[in-house]
Amino acid sequence: MQKPEAADEADEAGASPRPLRADARRNRDKLTAAAAKAFARSGVDASLEAIAREAGVGTGTLYRHFPTREALIEAVYRREVEGLVAAADDLLRQETPDAALAEWMQRYVDYIATKRGMRDSLKLLLESNSPLFAETHGLVPRTFRRLMEQAVQSGTIRPDADSADVLHALSSIYSATDGPDWHERSRRLVALIMDGLRYGAPRPSQRR
Template identity: 45%
Template sequence: MGLSLRADAQANRDRLLEVAANVFARSGADASLKAIAAEAGVGIGTLYRRFPTRDDLIEAVYRTQTDSLAGTAATLLTAHEPTEALRAWMERFVDYMLTKQGMADALPAILAAHDGLSAHSRVALHDAVHKLVAAGQEAGTLRRDIDAGDVLMALGGITLITGHEHQRELASRLITLLLESLVLGRP
């Protein structure tokens, strides 16, 4: 059985991951760990106790954000009708990918070093899209021939084309085009 962290230790860990994600997005994977700790309101020793290496921190940020994004599918479906839930998730996916840009140079080595992390991420995101698409199909608003993997590939293409914050509006327009192609009754 794994040990769970005390509430204050868990709060510190969560804050470190949130701050690190923002700092990496702004300044890249080589950002100062001391600055991350300071911005999170903890000492550098606390950061190193939780994440002994920079790669450990980057891996934890990546895993946490991927799992968080995947988990939002169910939440969005309880708050919105399926097509709007899918749109909201797609928008969040683009934002998620934008935050990964700062870690882009470090991620390939980390994904290679952490056996199964890449597959875990791919499966988690695929399952989230599948859940959203299936809900839309069940509601009769989305086409029956949609493949979740295809939707993820299309989203990946959108993020590749619009890979900078100043192109965020373009990403939303492309999401609208993609979503319109998935709606029942459209070509």
């Protein structure tokens, strides 16, 4: 018979089909949030021990949730994609459509920063036929297109704007030269793109 404490660890690691306990879920969320910051800052070679410390948990907890660095990378990438998708509905409830679009684009920059830090490992995951990419494919472009459509319908961005073109321009940030001012330069680029989208809009922008 499995010992109770062993069963608890199996639950935390996700080996059991039962949902994670609330405390285990909180630990997992804190670890992925800390790892996203560390990967954006230092790449995927960031210290796992430092990530655990930043999350306020022990390394044993980290390894129970993520037995390998690759498992942590997959979880961070999935978290970033799901966070972007969820943010769209929240922003549309709180802001005017053009303001929601502008804020989402700024968050996309943060997503790109994390993705840049993981790019070599993501390439390896892609080559290994990880199901991660099939499960997340198209989520970000579809979300961005919906935000663009809402802003066009509100008359606060130009109607001839194409979401695929704008997302391509945003994605070019991914290949920009690294440097200490990369993040700030990227945000300025987003602001310039947003100004271009607002230019020629049928109705004046209702910026908040």
